[in-house]
Amino acid sequence: MGPAKSIYCHCKNCRLAHAAPLYLVQYFTEAEFEVAKGSSLVKEARLRRPSRTFKRYFCSECGTRIYNWLKIEEERNEFSVGTYAGAFPALYDNGVPSGYQWQPTAHCCTSEAIIPLHMLSDGLDRFEAFS
Secondary structure, three states: OOOOEEEEEOOHHHHHHHOOOOEEEEEEEHHHOOOOOOHHHEEEOOOOOOOOOEEEEEEOOOOOEEEEEEEEOOOEOOEOOEEEEEEOHHHOOOOOOOOOOOOOOEEEOHHHOOOOHHHOOOOOEEEOOOO
């Protein structure tokens, strides 16, 4: 049990949202994800390029990015069709629950990477784009 996918994202949108050259995101099926506390404070962010298949949510009180919402309409890059919530391990209050597999399995949006990927010898799959 655990995330459906655990990936490093290199897209410009994630880099800007997290002020980082890449960011670890863990996608859970909608059924496996919930905001445990403060759900009334979670609001949808307005994206520069609105999408019917991707949304970001943040805390309206402090501005912290809470999760992404992702709708996969056809299988791609090992994602099955479905709806996912993408959580950020840096925000987990109580660490990682035992029994969960949390290691990243891929880098996505590598065509947008700003770090020299040849220097990362992690053996993970790489996808130039998300779709």
